[in-house]
Amino acid sequence: xxxxxxxxxxxxxxxxxxxxxxxxxxxxxxxxxxxxxxxxxxxxxxxxxxxxxxxxxxxxxxxxxxxxxxxxxxxxxxxxxxxxxxxxxxxxxxxxxxxxxxxxxxxxxxxxxxxxxxxxxxxxxxxxxxxxxxxxxxxxxxxxxxxxxxxxxxxxxxxxxxxxxxxxxxxxxxxxxxxxxxxxxxxxxxxxxxxxxxxxxxxxxxxxxxxxxxxxxxxxxxxxxxxxxxxxxxxxxxxxxxxxxxxxxxxxxxxxxxxxxxxxxxxxxxxxxxxxxxxxxxxxxxxxxxxxxxxxx
Amino acid sequence: xxxxxxxxxxxxxxxxxxxxxxxxxxxxxxxxxxxxxxxxxxxxxxxxxxxxxxxxxxxxxxxxxxxxxxxxxxxxxxxxxxxxxxxxxxxxxxxxxxxxxxxxxxxxxxxxxxxxxxxxxxxxxxxxxxxxxxxxxxxxxxxxxxxxxxxxxxxxxxxxxxxxxxxxxxxxxxxxxxxxxxxxxxxxxxxxxxxxxxxxxxxxxxxxxxxxxxxxxxxxxxxxxxxxxxxxxxxxxxxxxxxxxxxxxxxxxxxxxxxxxxxxxxxxxxxxxxxxxxxxxxxxxxxxxxxxxxxxxxxxxxxxxxxxxxxxxxxxxxxxxxxxxxxxx
Numbered sequence: 330x331x332x333x334x335x336x337x338x339x340x341x342x343x344x345x346x347x348x349x350x351x352x353x354x355x356x357x358x359x360x361x362x363x364x365x366x367x368x369x370x371x372x373x374x375x376x377x378x379x380x381x382x383x384x385x386x387x388x389x390x391x392x393x394x395x396x397x398x399x400x401x402x403x404x405x406x407x408x409x410x411x412x413x414x415x416x417x418x419x420x421x422x423x424x425x426x427x428x429x430x431x432x433x434x435x436x437x438x439x440x441x442x443x444x445x446x447x448x449x450x451x452x453x454x455x456x457x458x459x460x461x462x463x464x465x466x467x468x469x470x471x472x473x474x475x476x477x478x479x480x481x482x483x484x485x486x487x488x489x490x491x492x493x494x495x496x497x498x499x500x501x502x503x504x505x506x507x508x509x510x511x512x513x514x515x516x517x518x519x520x521x522x523x524x525x526x527x528x529x530x531x532x533x534x535x536x537x538x539x540x541x542x543x544x545x546x547x548x549x550x551x552x553x554x555x556x557x558x559x560x561x562x563x564x565x566x567x568x569x570x571x572x573x574x575x576x577x578x579x580x581x582x583x584x585x586x587x588x589x590x591x592x593x594x595x596x597x598x599x600x601x602x603x604x605x606x607x608x609x610x611x612x613x614x615x616x617x618x619x620x621x622x623x624x625x626x
Numbered sequence: 627x628x629x630x631x632x633x634x635x636x637x638x639x640x641x642x643x644x645x646x647x648x649x650x651x652x653x654x655x656x657x658x659x660x661x662x663x664x665x666x667x668x669x670x671x672x673x674x675x676x677x678x679x680x681x682x683x684x685x686x687x688x689x690x691x692x693x694x695x696x697x698x699x700x701x702x703x704x705x706x707x708x709x710x711x712x713x714x715x716x717x718x719x720x721x722x723x724x725x726x727x728x729x730x731x732x733x734x735x736x737x738x739x740x741x742x743x744x745x746x747x748x749x750x751x752x753x754x755x756x757x758x759x760x761x762x763x764x765x766x767x768x769x770x771x772x773x774x775x776x777x778x779x780x781x782x783x784x785x786x787x788x789x790x791x792x793x794x795x796x797x798x799x800x801x802x803x804x805x806x807x808x809x810x811x812x813x814x815x816x817x818x819x820x821x822x823x824x825x826x827x828x829x830x831x832x833x834x835x836x837x838x839x840x841x842x843x844x845x846x847x848x849x850x851x852x853x854x855x856x857x858x859x860x861x862x863x864x865x866x867x868x869x870x871x872x873x874x875x876x877x878x879x880x881x882x883x884x885x886x887x888x889x890x891x892x893x894x895x896x897x898x899x900x901x902x903x904x905x906x907x908x909x910x911x912x913x914x915x916x917x918x919x920x921x922x923x924x925x926x927x928x929x930x931x932x933x934x935x936x937x938x939x940x941x942x943x944x945x946x947x948x949x950x951x952x953x954x955x
Contacts, residue, residue: 431664440664458873463927578762578880
């Protein structure tokens with residue numbers, strides 16, 4: 330479409346010649362194919378989970394007690410697992426989010442260029458790459474062997490998983506807060522703790538909250554850290570601090586290898602519930618970012 | 627909110643007067659609190675190494691190095707060789723990377739170079755959706771939907787390639803199963819695509835606009851610009867992103883445990899069932915109540931920990947070095 334002036338010219342400087350143009354187009358097509366290749370499994374898995382799980386979901390399914398595997402999905406539900414997931418993940422968040430935010434504050438506000446802060450930052454990054462199964466085995470060796478299986482042990486394992494994620498996202502968000510804001514507060518005579526808690530942290534709170542929510546979303550779906558720490562049971566255990574517990578993710582893991590259609594249907598229903606929880610957390614995180622983001626990239 | 631309140635009560639307004647030499651107690655204790663939270667990372671990592679090594683010591687002492695790195699896995703007869711699992715971990719992670727690498731690079735180039743910004747946003751959301759689908763849901767889908775469907779395809783490929791020299795070593799053979807190395811590799815590829823994509827996108831986004839414009843000014847097509855300006859600049863960072871993806875693929879547990887087929891064998895036939903380190907730990911931990919069996923499973927956790935730490939350290943080093951070089955340039 331740019332080849333208007335090419336009448337008089339011997340060499341067309343504007344349009345790449347045939348083969349070069351074809352290669353360029355092939356490359357673009359290749360990139361779109363890559364995108365479609367990614368969409369196919371996502372669409373496939375979402376379609377399957379929704380089509381097989383939606384029919385199972387009801388109030389009774391979300392609150393009823395877990396029946397024996399041979400019974401069809403119309404009997405009972407997965408109430409203990411829903412309860413376990415919420416309580417175990419909730420308690421893990423209560424531990425990991427405040428500690429993670431404090432750790433992020435240390436690295437960015439107090440650490441400066443000190444070696445210790447750089448080392449902590451580096452290893453927090455490395456720790457995000459440690460497989461979640463390691464966290465489960467770690468809590469097993471250090472806690473379960475001495476105090477027995479419990480929901481609390483599961484919370485510890487999930488908290489170990491969330492801690493580095495929260496630290497890193499807090500650090501990244503605090504880094505975006507302009508220094509002039511801190512300096513203005515110091516000029517008013519505020520102490521460092523006061524500046525951090527009343528000026529710097531509120532300025533970055535949108536990103537920090539959304540980072541924390543994404544960590545919660547990731548932890549809620551985790552199975553491997555729980556398998557070694559809560560010793561899956563079928564009945565509800567309201568005591569987080571002692572005795573075996575259960576969760577949606579471990580229930581799916583168990584039922585996936587069951588031959589009974591009822592057990593499998595409960596697994597699909599639980600999968601839909603779990604995905605819904607994760608998606609809701611993700612959407613809330615997006616909304617929080619959109620609403621409170623003051624210093625974006 | 628509550629933290630703000632606590633700090634307010636801890637720091638009386640007058641103590642912050644400009645004439646105070648010593649920093650007020652509340653101010654110093656907040657710093658110590660933050661430092662403690664930061665140190666927790668180092669403490670946890672150290673404790674992981676110490677406590678897990680302790681608990682797995684009997685495996686290394688009773689089996690010795692030759693026993694640990696043997697192919698013989700038979701818990702009923704006290705043989706705990708980890709080689710089949712190390713092999714399975716490497717093979718499935720390699721399949722995952724080979725598939726995920728071109729897809730991730732393609733998507734990140736699409737997002738940075740082709741699609742305008744306002745259309746890139748929704749694509750990023752879709753990738754995030756892929757990232758939050760839990761591992762166990764991929765496993766459930768893999769074993770109940772994908773594996774039975776792939777079984778037939780594997781079988782026809784295997785019989786079609788029967789006798790073809792190189793290909794039949796990998797894709798032929800007897801005992802083809804829907805739950806296999808290859809299925810596990812496929813699922814892992816899907817699971818690591820979001821992280822590899824977002825990391826390489828970050829790297830590619832740091833390519834200076836002037837490099838791109840320079841290439842265009844010389845008359846390059848978009849593809850030539852990518853090859854000549856974007857790729858040399860982001861090569862090292864992309865390698866780092868792929869390494870981090872590799873670490874994720876090796877440690878991925880539940881999805882692999884469900885679809886890998888649970889068979890401690892070493893074979894070149896990728897359509898045959900196999901096993902990986904995290905998968906065997908998750909599947910057999912319940913039966914390993916005491917003794918060397920449990921120590922062996924925890925010991926494989928130690929191996930996995932060491933391998934992923936090494937991969938993460940080298941990936942980080944590569945990314946940092948390339949970042950420093952591009953900043954200096």
